[in-house]
Amino acid sequence: MKRTLSRILVTSGMLLGCSLSSAAFAQQVGKPDAAKGEALYNNGDMNRGLASCSSCHGVGGNSTLPINPNLAGQPYEYLIKQLLSFRPINAETPATRRGPDGADTVMSPFAKMLSEEEIHNVAYYLSLQKLDYEVAATATNEDTMERGQQIWRGGLPDRHVPACAGCHGPNGVGIPGQFPRISGQYPSYIADQLKLFRSGDRANSPMMHDIGDRMSDSDIAAVADYAAGLR
16 A cells, blocks of 8 residues: 555556557558447447447447446557457466456457557547537536535545546546546446456556556545446
């Protein structure tokens, strides 16, 4: 739990490095095709047993199920990184995005089936979509609103937790190519991901592991609910 602020700055650089690596990877594949990405997202490929992405993540990436995140308008490079993170690194090294207790997530088999070109096409298509804030998730717990706002805007200085707004923006829209949009995301999904970062089961961001490791369940619940309501 006790780590220095300098470690956060170092891991922040590591995360940026991962984002840059994703961008370089994108260049290697070539220009993505949004039309092909849309077709795969909406229809899947039954010949490979690949279900449509829209069946879980909704039309245009606007999910109606709290267990599944909204993907509309997320940064292209970020989406690529996440899809690649669901794949095992090699035969001896598991994926860096796993579920509770290190189990494979429901995304693992789908990510394995996708080619590099398909990953880029789907990511590009989703990055062009707009989150429908009229139906997106919002904050619901007035009792924790003040605490959530405090963590979002100012962090937890006594525990070296930086302000969430520093990376995800005051309104939670994120930074293209680096950090995802959090606003409008389901509170339960945000909380689950913070707990997975904390446990190390989601190991594709050292910075977020360090941050989650310093937060209590009540801290996580408060900031997750507050973040969902940002606009």
